[in-house]
Amino acid sequence: MLIPTEPIGSIPRSPELVRGLSGFASGQVSRAEVDALTQQAIADTVQRFEATGSPVVTDGEQAKSSFATYPLDGATALAGDGAVIPFADGHTRQLPRLTGGPFRYASFAETYFRGVSQHTDLPVKQAVIAPSALSLLYPADGIAGYSREEFIADLVDQSEADIRRCLDAGADSVQLDFTEGRLSLKLDPSRGLLRSFVELNNQVLDRFTDEERARIGVHTCPGGDQDSTHSLDIDYAELLPDLFALHAGRFYLQLASEPDRERVLRIISEHAPADARLFVGVIDPIDPQVETPEVVRDRVLEAARFLPADRLGTCDDCGFSPFADDTSTSRDTAFAKIAARVRGTALAREALGV
Numbered sequence: 001m002l003i004p005t006e007p008i009g010s011i012p013r014s015p016e017l018v019r020g021l022s023g024f025a026s027g028q029v030s031r032a033e034v035d036a037l038t039q040q041a042i043a044d045t046v047q048r049f050e051a052t053g054s055p056v057v058t059d060g061e062q063a064k065s066s067f068a069t070y071p072l073d074g075a076t077a078l079a080g081d082g083a084v085i086p087f088a089d090g091h092t093r094q095l096p097r098l099t100g101g102p103f104r105y106a107s108f109a110e111t112y113f114r115g116v117s118q119h120t121d122l123p124v125k126q127a128v129i130a131p132s133a134l135s136l137l138y139p140a141d142g143i144a145g146y147s148r149e150e151f152i153a154d155l156v157d158q159s160e161a162d163i164r165r166c167l168d169a170g171a172d173s174v175q176l177d178f179t180e181g182r183l184s185l186k187l188d189p190s191r192g193l194l195r196s197f198v199e200l201n202n203q204v205l206d207r208f209t210d211e212e213r214a215r216i217g218v219h220t221c222p223g224g225d226q227d228s229t230h231s232l233d234i235d236y237a238e239l240l241p242d243l244f245a246l247h248a249g250r251f252y253l254q255l256a257s258e259p260d261r262e263r264v265l266r267i268i269s270e271h272a273p274a275d276a277r278l279f280v281g282v283i284d285p286i287d288p289q290v291e292t293p294e295v296v297r298d299r300v301l302e303a304a305r306f307l308p309a310d311r312l313g314t315c316d317d318c319g320f321s322p323f324a325d326d327t328s329t330s331r332d333t334a335f336a337k338i339a340a341r342v343r344g345t346a347l348a349r350e351a352l353g354v
Contacts, residue, residue, distance in 0.1 A: 002309055002310060002312075002349065002354040003300065003309060003312050003313060003314065003345055003348060003349050003352070003354060004055065004056075004277075004279075004313045004314075005054070005055065005056075005313060005314040005315065005341055005342055005345040006054075006055075006056045006125055006173075006252075006279060006313065006314075006315050007049070007054065007056065007057070007058050007060075007125070007315065007316060007338060008127070008175070008219055008221075008252060008315055008316045008317070008318055008319050009058060009060075009061055009067060009127040009175070009177065009219075009318075009319035009322070010060060010061040010064075010067060010319030010320055010321045010322050011045055011058075011060025011061070011062070011319075011320055011321060011331060011334050011335075012060075012320055012321040012326070012327060012329050012330060012331045012334055013041060013060075013062055013321065013324055013327075014037070014040070014041040014044060014062070014331065016037050016040070016041070017034075017037045017038060017040075017041045017062060018324075018325070018327060020033060020034045020037040021034060021324055021325070038062055038063050039115075041060075041062040042059045042060075042062045042063065042115055042116055042119060043119050045058075045059060045060040045062055045116075046059070046116060046119040046120045047119075048331070048335045049120075049122075049335075049338070050120065050122065051335075051339075052335060052338045052339040052342050053339070053342045053343070053346075054122075054338060054342050055122065055123070055342075056122065056123045056124070056125050056172060056173075057116070057120055057122050057123070057124055057125070058116065058124065058125050058126070058127065059112055059113075059115060059116035061112070061127070061319065061321075061322075063111075063112055063115060064112065064324065065323075065324050066322060066323045066324060067127065067129060067177050067319060067322040067323075068095070068129050068133055068134075068177070068322070069095070069096070069129075070107055070109065070112075070129070071105040071106060071107055071108070071129065071134065071158070071162065072096060072105075072106060072107075072137075073106055073107045074106035074107060075104075075106040077098060077099050077100040077101070078096040078097065078098060078099060078137075079096065079097045079099050080094070080096060080097070081094070081097055082094060082095035082096045082097035082098075082136070082137060082139075083095045083097075083136045083137075085183070085223070085230055086230065087223065087225060087226070087228040087229065087230050088228050088229055088230065088232065088233070089226065089227075089228035091225075091226060091228065093225065093323065095136055095137060096137060097137060097139050098137040098138055098139065098143065098151070099143065100143060100146060101143060101145075101146030101150060101151060101154065102146070102150070102154050103137075103151050103154040103155055103158065104154070104158060105158045105161070105162060108161065108162050108165055109126050109127070109128045109162055109165070109166055109174075110126075110162075110165035110166050110169050112126065113126045113166050113169055113170075113171050114169060117169075117170065123172035123173075124170075124171055124172055125171065125172055125173050125174075125175060126166045126171040126173075126174050126175070127174075127175045127176075127177055127219070127319075128159075128162050128163055128166065128174055128175070128176055128177070129162075129176070129177055130159075130176040130177055130178045130180070130197075130201055130218070131155050131156060131158075131159035131200055131201060131203075131204055132178065132180055132181075132196075132197035132198075132200050132201050133177070133178070133179070133180045134155055134159070135151075135152065135155060135197075135200060136180070138151050152200065155200075156200070156203050156204055156207075159204045160204050160207050160208075163176075163204070163208070163216065164208075167212060167215060167216075171215075172215070173215045173216070173217060173250065174215065174216050174217070175216075175217045175218070175219050175250075175252060176201065176216070176217070176218045176219065176248070177219050178197075178201070178218050178219060178220050178243075178246075179219075179220065179221055179222075179223050179230075179318075180197065181194060181197060181198075181220050181239055181242075181243060182220060182221070182222050182223075182231040182234050182236075182239050183222075183223065183230050183231040183234075184197055185231070185234045185238050185239060186230075186231050186233075186234055189238075191238070191242060194239070194242050195242055198242055198243075198245050198246055201218075201246055202245075202246060202247050205246065205247040205248060206247055210249075213247060213248060213249045214249035214250075215249065215250075216248050216249055216250065217248055217249065217250030217251060217252055217277075217279070218243070218246050218248045218250070218251055218252065219251075219252035219315075219318075220239065220243055220251070220252070220253060220254060221254035221281075221317055221318040222234065222254065222257075223318075224285055224286055224317070224318035224319065224320075224322060225322055225323055225326055226326055226328045227286050227288075227328040227329070228286070229257075229286070232257065236258065236264050236267065237263075237264075237267055240264075240267050240268060240271055241267075241271045244271045244272050244273055244276075248276070249275070249276060249277065250276060250277045250278075250279065250313075251272065251276055251277070251278055251279065252279045252281075252315050253268065253278065253279065253280050253281060253315075254281045254317040254318060255280045255281040255282070255299075255303070255317065256281045256282050256283055256284040256287075256291075256299065256316075256317050257281070257284040257286065257287070257317050261299070261302060261303075262302070262306075265280075265302070265303055265305075265306040265307065266306060268280075268306065268307065269306045269307055272307075276311065277311055277312075277313055278307055278311055278312060278313065279312075279313035279314060279315040280299075280300075280303045280307070280312070280313070280314060280315070281314075281315055281316060281317035281318075282296045282299040282300060282303075282314045282315070282316075282341055282344065282345070283296070283315075283316040283317060283337045283338070283340065283341045284317050285316055285317055285318050285319065285320045285329060285334070285337065286317075286318075286329075288329075288333070290333060290336045290337055290340060291337060291340045291341075291344070292340060292344070293340050293343035293344035293346075293347055294344065294347070295340070295344065296314070296340050296341055296343070296344020296345060296347070296348070297344045297345075297347035297348045297351065299344075300312070300314055300344065300345055300348035301348055301351060301352070304348070304352060309352055309354050310354075314341060314344075314345045314348075315341075316337070316338070316341065320334040320337075321334075
């Protein structure tokens with residue numbers, strides 16, 4: 001299919017699941033009850049994806065605590081005072097801090113893939129966290145008896161396993177979430193941190209064949225949580241040339257929320273690898289207004305002026321609820337936006353004759 005369209009990841013959790021997770025945290029709801037609510041939410045998510053006509057589905061991350069920290073669910077060698085991520089509206093998210101080694105994933109994304117694949121015959125896409133994000137777990141003052149070099153070696157092994165297990169289980173594609181890329185430029189304008197992130201991620205990507213990397217993509221955005229971002233104020237032009245140094249076969253690029261999309265599209269056309277599939281964001285999950293199919297169509301046609309149709313795809317700018325407690329967008333709004341993306345992409349295909 002020319003101009004394919006795919007979701008990015010998270011869908012707002014069902015109200016029943018949100019209440020169940022809150023009750024579980026306070027000790028009023030059992031793990032078995034939460035698991036049952038999660039399965040119901042996954043089944044409903046898949047059904048609603050299929051109703052939009054989406055050619056590719058996900059579980060909407062209904063079972064993930066967050067897009068970033070799912071590998072740590074059940075891990076013990078952690079403290080709560082890790083790196084803090086500030087958002088434009090003043091709220092923050094905080095990562096854990098690793099307290100000991102060796103570093104091992106306590107949960108792999110393959111589990112989520114298998115959970116959703118039993119509910120559908122459609123291709124299933126699985127999102128995983130990029131190793132660069134998890135590298136922030138290691139404290140600046142080090143860990144006695146466990147060097148940063150040892151940690152990075154373990155992290156690369158675990159990240160490779162996370163991706164490979166999804167591919168081997170039958171995932172149509174695997175998407176590395178790399179939201180920290182743009183944020184790194186706020187922390188270090190010299191690009192040194194960004195380039196270290198790219199180098200680390202490439203250590204993992206280079207363990208896969210060309211055929212496998214064609215099914216592996218990288219998603220970038222300025223963050224999206226509680227209708228706010230952490231790095232939209234950073235010029236996209238500062239990120240994109242280094243982003244495209246990643247050895248991935250697909251790139252999922254936030255674009256709908258950019259104030260000057262044409263400028264960004266020119267930069268993409270200049271720097272993107274010649275053989276990569278480029279999925280451009282045509283839906284803004286933070287905007288409460290639901291895009292019409294015609295708005296989506298026009299955004300696709302705009303992108304097609306700069307990017308070849310045979311390498312072009314569409315997506316949402318970001319997940320709709322990257323953290324389980326983010327209820328700023330309703331499920332109904334999220335799926336209305338997804339339906340507009342699917343229909344608008346189809347209208348663009350018709351207009352382009354592809």
